[in-house]
Amino acid sequence: MKANFTEEINLLLRKHQRRAKDWKFNRAITVLHKWAKRMIANFHLGIGIPALMIERLGRKLGRFTCGRNPFGLRDEIAIDEGALYELPLYMVIVTVLHELVHSWQEHHGMKPRSKNPHYHNAEFRQKARSLGLLVGVWGHTQCTPGNTPLLNLFKKYGFKVPEIPEPKPFPQRQRRLKFKGGIGKDGRKKDKGVQAVQVGES
Ligand SMILES: [Zn+2]
Numbered sequence: 001m002k003a004n005f006t007e008e009i010n011l012l013l014r015k016h017q018r019r020a021k022d023w024k025f026n027r028a029i030t031v032l033h034k035w036a037k038r039m040i041a042n043f044h045l046g047i048g049i050p051a052l053m054i055e056r057l058g059r060k061l062g063r064f065t066c067g068r069n070p071f072g073l074r075d076e077i078a079i080d081e082g083a084l085y086e087l088p089l090y091m092v093i094v095t096v097l098h099e100l101v102h103s104w105q106e107h108h109g110m111k112p113r114s115k116n117p118h119y120h121n122a123e124f125r126q127k128a129r130s131l132g133l134l135v136g137v138w139g140h141t142q143c144t145p146g147n148t149p150l151l152n153l154f155k156k157y158g159f160k161v162p163e164i165p166e167p168k169p170f171p172q173r174q175r176r177l178k179f180k181g182g183i184g185k186d187g188r189k190k191d192k193g194v195q196a197v198q199v200g201e202s
Pocket residue numbers: 098102120139202
């Protein structure tokens with residue numbers, strides 16, 4: 001497998017998304033693309049620029065599509081729309097990294113045997129851990145504190161994150177907790193209850 005490939009359509013899609021100023025996710029996707037690019041380069045993942053999309057995913061915070069999607073695009077990563085409203089930005093970036101690790105595994109690792117719980121297999125979890133993410137077999141993901149590549153990357157780019165707590169034990173299978181905040185004047189959900197969804201499945 002080539003070490004670093006991006007099909008042209010993914011680059012064009014990213015350009016299109018950045019230019020689509022009338023799209024409500026224009027700014028969000030531009031930020032996520034910026035971090036995806038930084039993570040791919042700094043962590044030497046050797047994977048292509050993802051075809052990023054934002055949609056309602058229900059219980060999941062993110063999704064990686066193995067192989068080609070229905071448009072024939074590779075490296076499709078979907079991020080949950082609700083996560084953009086409910087989670088602090090660093091946790092959305094954590095979700096993007098989780099999905100990038102799926103992409104890394106598809107291109108460089110062992111194909112998972114099947115869907116959960118084998119999907120987040122030992123190789124996946126080990127790779128995620130080496131970058132600063134603790135992932136459970138069901139895909140629950142926590143950022144780990146300390147001197148990790150991810151937290152160092154945040155520091156490198158001057159992106160401040162709250163103090164990361166020590167990881168908690170993973171639930172057997174946790175439903176995504178209900179959002180408890182209200183809707184603010186700007187139409188965005190207030191961020192009460194953010195802590196409650198910091199262990200998300202993806
Ligand atoms: Zn996953």
